Amino acid sequence: MLLLVDAQEGPMPQTKFVLKKSLELGLKPIVVINKIDKPAARPTEVIDEVFDLFVALGAKNDQLDFPIIYANAREGVAKHALKDESSDLTPLFETIEKHVPPAPQRLDVPFRMQPCTLDYDNYIGRMGIGRVYEGKAATGSPVTIKSPDGTARTGRITKILVAEGLRRVEIPEAIAGDMVILSGIPDIDVGETITTDPDADPLPAIAIDPPTVSMTFGVNTSPFAGREGSLLTTRHIRERLEREVETNVGLHVKQVRGKDAYEVSGRGELHLAVLIEAMRREGFELEVSRPQVLMQTVGGERREPIEQVIIDVPEDCSGRIISLLSQRKGEMVQMQSKKGHVRMEFDVPTRGLLGFRGEFIIETRGEGILTHAFMGYAKHKGHMPGRTRGSIISMENGEAMAYSLWKLQERGILFITPQTPVYEGMIIGESSKPDDMNVNPIKNKKLTNVRASGTDEAMKLISVQKMTLEQAIEYVSDDELVEVTPESIRLRKKILKGYERKRSEK
Structure with a gap:
């Protein structure tokens, strides 16, 4: 087994997960320190971090005596020591041949x-x-x-x-x-x-981590349903999900009682987003809900999934990131500062990471690295604040006009451009206030037969924030849905009519 570690970033959450499984199986990993050509590479320190990780995971003495290879995979070069000269991967192959014994081939026993x-x-x-x-x-x-x-x-x-x-x-x-x-x-x-032997002992079971997040998949019920996709019905969605479950062992699907919808559970929002994107490219139209974290009750105590989060950010961003994760019930475990960058390790509830990636990118100006992995379940951390701003909602059907959007951009952040088709109940932006705002985005400037004085203010529209699928899933609230089609990603209210939403709130 080869344990590949970045010479600059060091062990990541996924490194810990893979190494833990390997050590439990009794394997003796060969550590490969890759990307030694990076300007900020620190191979010696990374080896110490890898050794500490082995110790923390309870490695045996023979597993702690691991061979080390330094590599630059892009150039196809591997070395036994940093000072060695090499032009190919021969040192890596020699190490594998020396330290990885051939599997025993017992042919005289049952299959x-x-x-x-x-x-x-x-x-x-x-x-x-x-x-x-x-x-x-x-x-x-x-x-x-x-x-x-x-x-x-x-x-x-x-x-x-x-x-x-x-x-x-x-x-x-x-x-x-x-x-x-x-x-x-x-x-x-x-x-x-x-x-082939009915009396043979079964092999040790493979542990599969349980789902931590669920979403509801349903038929697209918006006024634009059927315009862009070819697979539209409940039957199409059911058959596709049943086919996915055949190979995706971490996915669970069950029908929502009394509705033409399915509750799909997986190991994180990214796991489900990959499935949604695949269905979208295949021609499906569907609507999906906000991710919901799956809780457990053990001995009368409510428990929730916890994830290990490792963050690398510039030093000037660290304070804001610590503040954001503290608000999301995160607990800092470790912090290291090196060469203008800070590496922080947190234990954060899974629900605290929903919607965090977008904020993280903004706060770090795209310079941060965020990785996380499932750790286990722990006592529920209590109430967590959600989105603090309301939605800007269309109250009309038609095409958005530049004049209306020019007036509306003062009230928040817009998600659409002029001539974008809209419908009643569709979310077209984020309000600057906590409450939702119903607006008319199709209203145009009134024209008269009186000649303009030439002093009319020029309409300048601020560039809009285009939502990706992952951002849309993170953004929506419990009373909102993401409409997914092969060509578009739209946000909408579950209840489209404004007067019906008011009635349901009473």
Whole structure:
């Protein structure tokens, strides 16, 4: 196992996550310090940080004695020591050959394999992908599938595939040590043991982190529904989500009772945003809600997911970032200052990170680096302030006019440009005040047959803030939705009519 670490940034949250899993499996990593050509590279200090991380994760003595390789992957160069001369990756390959023992190939025992990931084919169905632990099995072999909970069922291998470059090639037999793709078991899942011996012991289960965030996916119900997409119905959305669950093991889907909508749970808003973007590019139209953090109740105590956050920012931005995360119930664990930059580590509730990335980019002027990873569940941190500004909402259907937007830009930040189609209930900007503001963006300047004096003020529009999908998901409140189509991302109120919103608030 190669542990790749940036020579400037050092260990990141994802480094800790991957290393923890590797150490638990008893692996002995080879540490590769990459990007040693960076001007601000600090390989010696990074090695100390990596060693401290090994110790913090409870590495054994033999795991602490890890070999080190210095690399510049872009140039294809690796070295045993910084002062060495090298022109290729030979030192890395030699280290792998020396320190990574070949996997034992036991062929005289029953076949055992454990899928570590899944794939899906419209003709073959669900397929399990993983390494054959021991034994061998041929196409057509009857097998027993053992779940981590102790239950067992039978099946039959219909196809065995291996990857050759970008192609998949069918082979007649899988033997110990092979990375294979098995089909024929329609309900196979990650962590189950596939064996030819019904009495064989199952392999240790693979732990899968639970979902921490959920969103509601529904049919697009805006007045513009059907204009830009081709996949519009509940059936289309249901089939697409069911297909995604076949391979995306961290995703959970269930139908919302009494509604043509689905609650989709995943490991963070980015996990769900990737799915939404993929569906959008496939031609789907849908509306999605604000992400909701999934809580747990243990022994009568309410608990929420906590994430480890590592931030690298210029020194002059650190105070503001600390203040922002403190407001979001974040607790600082560590802080280091080096060469004009500050690295800070926080433990922050997942709900405190919703909408934080946009503020972070603004406060650091795009110079900061933000990474985070799931840690576990902890006691609920209490109330957390939400968005402090209201929305500017269209109260008419039509095309936005430059004259109206020119007047409205004094009242907040606009999200649309002139000639943008709008509808009643669509959010066209952010108000400078806490309350929502209903406006008429399609009103044009009244024309008369009287010649203008020439002193009319020129209309100058401030550049608008175009929302990306991630920004839109972070921005919306509980009473708002994101309308996603192949060509547009719009924000809207759940209740479009203004008088109906007022009635619901009473």
